[in-house]
Amino acid sequence: MFNIKPPLSPHPQPFAGVSIARRRLCQSLAAGAALLGPGMLPLRASAPGELDLARESDLLRALVKMRGSLDSELVIGWLRAKRFSISQGRVEPLCGLISAAFSRFRQVSDDLFEAVVLEITHYTDFETWELLDRLTMPFTGREVEVPAFRFGPTSTRFAVSLDERHEFEPQAGTTQESFSPAASVRMTKSIHPEYVRGGTLLLRHEEHGRVRPTDSGIPNMFYKESTIWSAPLEDVLNPKLARVDALVNYSAMTSWRPWMHMGGVSGHTSSNGHGARARSLEELPDDFLAHTRRLHPDVLQDPEAALGGFKE
Secondary structure (H helix, E strand, O other): OOOOOOOOOOEEEEOHHHHHHHHHHHHHHHHHHEEEEEEOOOOOOOOOOOOOOOHHHHHHHHHHHHHHOOOOOOEEEEEEEEEEEOOEEEEEEEEEEEEEEEEEEEEEEEOEEEEEEEEEEEOOOOOOOOOOOOOOOOOOOOEEOOOOOOEEEEEEEEEEEEEEEEEOEEEEEOOHHHHHOEEEEEEEEEEEEEEEOOOOEEEEEEEEEEEEOOOOEEEEEEEEEEEEEEEHHHHHHHHOOOOOOOOOEEEEEOOHHHHHHHOOOOOEEEEEEEEEEEHHHHHHHHHHHHHHHHHHHHHHHHHHHHHOOOOO
């Protein structure tokens, strides 16, 4: 959803196409239905104009309604999570994070949406949620500077199944190089229907980025994210709604980032958390607003201008 991964270039190159085989989708739907039991609601449309989640194009539109919007309007979502360091079977608390994404979606085809996204993440004390500027890393005991995270506006794409690669170059005058060096990035994404219970639809979105730095002396990196989006099924299927109120559960694993100075230490980080859609800036968490007001005041003053629009 949000977090430390290199942004996609405005025109990523497809690696293996953007559509999933019908057989795989039907198998996923059948497997989910087998686990549902009493009280399960249908995934297929039951009224004219409703989305039919057995169709790839409608499954994609359902995720966009939960995560973004079908009408290209500015949307905001936030996330709060805890991050851990893992090495040789040891798990140590690392930090907290509070993040928000400002985005705008538009439909490219029945099988593809693109989005322009601006992400702001604040790294905080694991317990107090106070903003960090320095952090003592587990396993090394080294005190490091914690850079501000601001990525974007940048372009990304969404499909039921997507496999792309592109070249990433950190932008001058930003902290991007603290999170990823210049690299060749392969990114896969997929959408999976989970289940419906009590009138709530849950969809799972998977992302996996594999990063091969241009400098062969820098180890390869990765980012693996899984998000579970939930919203009222009736709202998601409703053809009159371009967006719906939604909640998200988040988990991710990522390799050490350059700012952590963990070279030579085998391991990675793992995060888990939760978040939601925000209808306005006022619905964002108070600590996110306070930290952003301090570090990125322009985003709160005019999020439309900070995000901008699509590059043609």
